[in-house]
Amino acid sequence: MQAAILEGGFGDAPIDAARAFRQIMTATAQPGTINKVAGAQPPKPLSIAAGVVLLTMCDPETPVFLTPAFDTDDVRAWITFHTSAPITTAKNAAFAVGAWDDLPLHDFSIGTSEFPDRSATLIVETAHLSTTGATLCGPGIKDMATLSLPDVAAFQNNALLFPLGLDFIFTCQSELAALPRTTKVS
Amino acid sequence: MSDYNFAYLDEQTKRMIRRAILKGLAIPGYQVPFASREMPMPYGWGTGGVQVSAAVLTPEDTFKVIDQGADDTTNAVSIRRFFEKTADVAVTEATGEASVIQTRHRIPEQDLREDQILVYQVPIPEPLRFLEPSEVETRKMHALEEYGLMHVKLYEDISQHGAIATSYAYPVKVEGRYVMDPSPIPKFDNPKLNMAGIQLFGAGREQRIYAVPPYTDVVSLDFEDYPFEASKADHACDLCGSTDSYLDELIVDDAGGRMFMCSDTDYCCSRRKAGHIGAQGVPYAEDAA
Amino acid sequence: MYVAVKGGEKAIDNAHAWLAEERRGDTSVAELSVAQIREQLALAVNRVMAEGSLYDPDLAALAIKQSRGDLIEAIFLIRAYRTTLPRFGGSESVDTEKMACDRRVSATFKDAPGGQVLGPTFDYTHRLLDFKLAADGEAPQVQTADTPTGETPHIMSFLDRENLIQDEPAGPETPDDLTRAPLELPASRALRLQSLTRGDEGFILGMAYSTQRGYARNHAFVAELRIGAVPVEMDIPELGFAVDIGEVTLTECETVNQFQGSKTEPPQFTRGYGLVFGMTERKAISMALVDRALRWKELGEDNVGAPAQDEEFVLYHADNIQATGFLEHIKLPHYVDFQSELELIRKLRREAQAMQEAAE
Numbered sequence: 001m002q003a004a005i006l007e008g009g010f011g012d013a014p015i016d017a018a019r020a021f022r023q024i025m026t027a028t029a030q031p032g033t034i035n036k037v038a039g040a041q042p043p044k045p046l047s048i049a050a051g052v053v054l055l056t057m058c059d060p061e062t063p064v065f066l067t068p069a070f071d072t073d074d075v076r077a078w079i080t081f082h083t084s085a086p087i088t089t090a091k092n093a094a095f096a097v098g099a100w101d102d103l104p105l106h107d108f109s110i111g112t113s114e115f116p117d118r119s120a121t122l123i124v125e126t127a128h129l130s131t132t133g134a135t136l137c138g139p140g141i142k143d144m145a146t147l148s149l150p151d152v153a154a155f156q157n158n159a160l161l162f163p164l165g166l167d168f169i170f171t172c173q174s175e176l177a178a179l180p181r182t183t184k185v186s
Numbered sequence: 187m188s189d190y191n192f193a194y195l196d197e198q199t200k201r202m203i204r205r206a207i208l209k210g211l212a213i214p215g216y217q218v219p220f221a222s223r224e225m226p227m228p229y230g231w232g233t234g235g236v237q238v239s240a241a242v243l244t245p246e247d248t249f250k251v252i253d254q255g256a257d258d259t260t261n262a263v264s265i266r267r268f269f270e271k272t273a274d275v276a277v278t279e280a281t282g283e284a285s286v287i288q289t290r291h292r293i294p295e296q297d298l299r300e301d302q303i304l305v306y307q308v309p310i311p312e313p314l315r316f317l318e319p320s321e322v323e324t325r326k327m328h329a330l331e332e333y334g335l336m337h338v339k340l341y342e343d344i345s346q347h348g349a350i351a352t353s354y355a356y357p358v359k360v361e362g363r364y365v366m367d368p369s370p371i372p373k374f375d376n377p378k379l380n381m382a383g384i385q386l387f388g389a390g391r392e393q394r395i396y397a398v399p400p401y402t403d404v405v406s407l408d409f410e411d412y413p414f415e416a417s418k419a420d421h422a423c424d425l426c427g428s429t430d431s432y433l434d435e436l437i438v439d440d441a442g443g444r445m446f447m448c449s450d451t452d453y454c455c456s457r458r459k460a461g462h463i464g465a466q467g468v469p470y471a472e473d474a475a
Numbered sequence: 476m477y478v479a480v481k482g483g484e485k486a487i488d489n490a491h492a493w494l495a496e497e498r499r500g501d502t503s504v505a506e507l508s509v510a511q512i513r514e515q516l517a518l519a520v521n522r523v524m525a526e527g528s529l530y531d532p533d534l535a536a537l538a539i540k541q542s543r544g545d546l547i548e549a550i551f552l553i554r555a556y557r558t559t560l561p562r563f564g565g566s567e568s569v570d571t572e573k574m575a576c577d578r579r580v581s582a583t584f585k586d587a588p589g590g591q592v593l594g595p596t597f598d599y600t601h602r603l604l605d606f607k608l609a610a611d612g613e614a615p616q617v618q619t620a621d622t623p624t625g626e627t628p629h630i631m632s633f634l635d636r637e638n639l640i641q642d643e644p645a646g647p648e649t650p651d652d653l654t655r656a657p658l659e660l661p662a663s664r665a666l667r668l669q670s671l672t673r674g675d676e677g678f679i680l681g682m683a684y685s686t687q688r689g690y691a692r693n694h695a696f697v698a699e700l701r702i703g704a705v706p707v708e709m710d711i712p713e714l715g716f717a718v719d720i721g722e723v724t725l726t727e728c729e730t731v732n733q734f735q736g737s738k739t740e741p742p743q744f745t746r747g748y749g750l751v752f753g754m755t756e757r758k759a760i761s762m763a764l765v766d767r768a769l770r771w772k773e774l775g776e777d778n779v780g781a782p783a784q785d786e787e788f789v790l791y792h793a794d795n796i797q798a799t800g801f802l803e804h805i806k807l808p809h810y811v812d813f814q815s816e817l818e819l820i821r822k823l824r825r826e827a828q829a830m831q832e833a834a835e
Contacts, residue, residue, distance in 0.1 A: 014192035014200075018244045021204050025242065028211045029384045029399040030300065057208075059201050094205075113329035117209035117218045139214050139361055140399035142382075163363055167212045180212035182361065182399075190559060199558075219657035224554040229800030231807065254811045261807055263483040291811045309801065320787055322660050347823050353815035372815035391797045393657040417818055435814055449811050 005074065008041035009082040010055055020056040024169065027178040032136045032145025034129060034177045043074035049171035050097055050123050055082055058095055063088035067098030097123045100150035108166055116163040126150065129172035138183040147177055155185040193240040193273040199223055203241035203395065207386060210397035215360030216328070217311050217394040225390065232265055234388030235288045235307035238395060242303060242386070243269065243286060248276045250284035255292035255432065255449035281452050293375040295431045295453040298383030300400055306369040308389035311396065313357040313367040333365050336407065344412050359405045360398060374418045374432045379404040421446040426457035427464040498543050512536035521753025522546055526795065527553030528654065528673045530723050530752050547795050554796055565649070567708045567717050571727050572626045576703040581630045583696045583731060589627040594702060630699040631729050631746065640731065640744045660787055667769055667790065671762045672751050674793030682783045683761035691768045691781030694733035695747060702726045702754050726751050728759040732767050737775030745774060765789060
């Protein structure tokens with residue numbers, strides 16, 4: 001177990017993180033696009049993409065919440081060793097990792113009217129990610145886009161909170177897509 | 187310089203900036219506070235833009251820096267060199283070849299694509315600052331979407347001068363929610379804020395990052411009876427003959443003689459290369475100087 | 476015919492070369508060493524360390540040499556270097572009671588345990604140019620006394636025993652860090668003090684002076700001013716205890732301020748606090764006065780609208796690196812914006828003229 005924890009981080013952190021961030025940023029700026037990332041080999045059940053997002057975005061300043069299925073000793077140890085991010089409750093989390101059905105959506109911070117940025121980003125692990133499914137429109141989308149989403153109503157409700165709300169990154173193997181709070185889903 | 191980390195900043199600082207960029211993209215026009223670092227160039231000289239560029243650049247990028255639309259202005263040269271040294275990126279003056287463009291005071295004339303990123307240097311990110319000096323108060327005003335003061339100011343301009351007396355850093359409303367300062371670009375550039383590229387704004391001294399994703403609705407504030415008007419000098423470029431680009435005015439002799447030329451040097455140069463010649467221009471040749 | 480002006484790259488290179496030459500000055504005059512600056516311009520070094528927020532006399536001296544003696548430029552060099560350093564951890568709070576005092580004076584008591592120690596002060600020198608120094612800078616031999624050992628109690632602690640001085644609530648275990656998080660208002664006292672201690676000496680001095688002249692006057696007495704070296708300890712988790720990692724020279728000033736009492740507080744003395752790297756007593760006293768002025772809210776005093784009471788005004792304008800950068804940036808080209816102002820003024824004038832003509 002120890003070896004698995006020490007491994008699987010970025011080989012060349014400044015470069016790997018820069019490349020990964022470009023993909024994550026592009027995904028956020030262009031909801032409905034699917035972007036490929038590389039560089040992490042996290043312990044199961046974390047996907048490569050979720051591992052990359054954690055390595056790229058998290059550090060001691062970002063508490064991370066794990067749903068029970070992801071809250072294993074290996075995952076905890078891997079996140080702690082590679083990012084030093086504290087593992088926390090949903091309420092205090094800056095980032096969260098889990099399958100859609102297990103994420104306690106109402107417990108996360110949606111920010112405040114003066115600081116709407118103080119809201120959680122949820123990394124949603126999915127078995128399937130494709131550009132078919134729900135219709136998206138809003139900032140970052142030329143006319144409309146489509147994306148396989150695990151729900152519709154939840155994202156519609158989230159968008160109604162704007163400028164407050166949660167932001168989502170969907171991860172599947174080594175691919176990711178993002179859905180910020182501004183996207184209108186139908 | 188090679189003793190420093192890739193793109194100068196340490197990884198934790200870059201992560202902090204990257205998190206601010208993502209929240210900025212998720213809340214277009216909202217100013218995300220970030221713990222700006224001291225950079226090896228002065229505050230007010232593009233440290234915000236430099237920090238944002240440092241957080242987004244990858245080794246594969248081709249980087250362009252403009253100041254006043256020109257690649258050869260001294261501060262643009264200084265910033266371009268900084269990233270050549272610290273991030274080992276390729277650099278270009280051609281707008282179409284750049285993947286990341288850092289700018290001060292202009293948006294390039296050539297339309298940007300979806301795979302391009304425009305990073306703005308911002309001196310005062312708060313559009314309400316000159317109406318209300320207190321940060322505590324302006325933050326409340328944004329929270330409550332209380333923008334009456336701004337409209338009053340613009341309206342007073344009209345009643346006093348017959349027109350809105352703001353010619354640059356002209357305020358916009360983003361996605362129907364936040365009033366935003368587009369940085370001190372001339373209002374001629376405001377319509378270009380609706381673009382395919384990703385726009386990131388960095389204010390180092392004021393510790394704010396904000397963003398406008400592609401195809402986001404950006405509207406210049408105006409009134410029905412006094413609609414916004416993007417204006418420029420009523421001339422053609424004397425070098426390339428362009429009639430639709432933003433022009434600089436040069437004083438060329440002691441008698442006050444003047445000429446006009448594109449502020450976007452790459453745009454002007456490309457047009458001249460393509461054979462366009464303005465009233466005082468010469469056919470394109472590799473300029474000696 | 477006109478050929479566009481180019482040459483920014485070359486101009487920069489030439490400017491840098493010229494600057495290097497000017498920095499060195501006349502080569503027939505011996506070059507200054509960093510050690511000479513460190514030893515003989517120690518108060519400049521102290522200011523650079525204090526406002527640069529980095530305790531390293533050699534680096535500060537190097538920065539002064541590189542900046543040709545422009546201290547704000549030197550502070551800037553130190554700040555820019557400082558941000559590239561990795562952070563290994565935080566030290567324990569320094570205990571100024573343990574300070575080996577080179578100087579320690581109280582204005583509120585004629586004498587007190589520990590005594591009054593003038594130390595190496597300019598205070599009672601007559602400010603007459605010493606032309607002997609121009610020819611010969613050798614210092615006379617001075618008698619040295621035994622360094623006092625043991626702790627020197629704070630004067631404030633004597634007032635504390637009588638409950639005459641306001642109790643300070645303990646701060647959080649780990650205070651906010653101005654260099655790691657964006658300043659948010661209202662700021663905690665820890666953040667205010669951090670901002671003041673690295674703030675521009677001239678700005679803090681001016682603010683403090685304004686309180687003395689009646690803009691939020693707070694009747695400060697210097698209860699104690701002490702300067703000396705204190706040990707710095709760091710907790711090493713692997714060892715399970717704290718170890719000495721060095722010492723720093725600090726200037727600490729505590730003021731005792733008259734206070735009539737307010738709706739929330741009984742009549743008592745209150746305090747202002749200044750703590751600055753190095754021998755920097757003008758700055759430490761100024762800091763204590765401004766700290767006290769900024770505390771009006773927590774003490775239930777009136778806001779009389781004085782600049783030194785305005786936390787936002789003081790904290791946002793105290794930093795000389797931010798200020799000088801923004802001030803000096805207006806010499807960068809702004810011709811694009813100026814052009815749009817030109818167009819606007821011409822348009823407004825045309826319209827005004829047309830209206831006038833129509834009226835005539």
